[in-house]
Amino acid sequence: MGLLSKKDANLILDPLADTNPITVQVLGICSALAITAQLKAAIVMALSVLFVVAMGNVVISLLRNIIPSKIRIIAQLVIAAALVIIVDQILKAYAYELSKTLAVFVGLIITNCIIMGRFEAFALGNGPWRSFLDGIGNAAGYGLILIVVGFFRELLGSGTLLGFKVLGDPIEKTGLYAIGYENNGFMLLPPMALIVVGIIIWIQRSRNRALIEEN
């Protein structure tokens, strides 16, 4: 990372693991459950959130000295909402099918706690460049989990990845299905996303014991 100082690099790298918004801070869980049944939807959601958090962080950071503190939450909401509407319009124009799958969840990016969390906790107190990196880092941490969960749910639930039949054809009984493998329809339901996220949290905490809270 020659481009970035170590401190700046950590803004991106920390949220990927040790301060991950989903597995450590447990924010943004609702959307993680809702849209991870397919890998494609998870990737688009991750990119949308990346855009909103990174851009929003920069805008908030630029305005941080002129936003009146009395209405700062409203100002943050307005900026997040405006960016979300832009994302929604872009999806409707260039990925209409997908925008129907994501439907209300794009709108609900506004209420994604990660966004308001980063605006309030970071962008209001830091410069635009650092805020940008922080936004990228947190959204990437969020997106990483989304994509991992989406990967397993689509693979085990539908036997496909990004729509490609990677395990063979369940109707023609080819590939894995020839030896009696069955798709697990349960993986497509939201509760399994919670269980997959739980397993990721478990693995992460057993590898990094510093994350385990003292009672």
Added chain:
Amino acid sequence: MAINTDKNSYTILFAAIMVIVVGSVLSFVASAFNDKIQKNKRLEKQQNILYAMGINENEDEGSVNFVPTNKVADEFSKYIKQQLVIEGDKVTEDNEAYLIDIKKQETAAKSGAVRKLPLFIGEKEGKKFYIIPMYGKGLWDAIWGFISLDQDLVVQGVYFDHKGETPGLGANIKERFFMDDFEGENILNDSEFIGIKVTKGNNDPTNNTKNDNKVDALAGATITGNGVSAMIKESVNLYKGYLEKIKAKK
């Protein structure tokens, strides 16, 4: 220059400017993408109409697969032979009839205007399909769809969609396992028009009887199901006069 950001006048000024700036940015974005979004909506409508008459890429089981968007315009002009607009007794042909907003027509009809009713006549393998657009209310918001009938007024296929029914419950009206049940159902009882009822406990969950005017309901989605029944009945009823002529002509 330090600004006193705590002053009320400043707060109000900031809020006002913020709203104006954000508002104009958003309206710029909306108008920039409008053409493309409208085009997507038109293609979607064509896909839905074709879906109802059985032109789709469905496999034996599983999910709904439309004709791909790059092919839909061609397929639409290939299979849809006529687009009619019915206004009272007057029937005219209009190649953009599929763009008629049936919700607006409904509102206009309430204030006394003659309602424009679009009807699409499709032809596949020598067989004629009469495709009727539908519009109604679900539990939370609008539901709509298309129903295709043959000359005997037997249902050949349906497509339903919704704005905001509960995912996993009412939203399932747009799933294959619900829509496929309508195929082959009669909307007539002998010769009387009664539509198709989405009902519970009709002792026919696998939907073997096609003459009972009933389709098995979705668990946990009673009101959406009733909405579908009402939508079919009300929407198709508007075309009653025209449909009777078709049936008589045969």
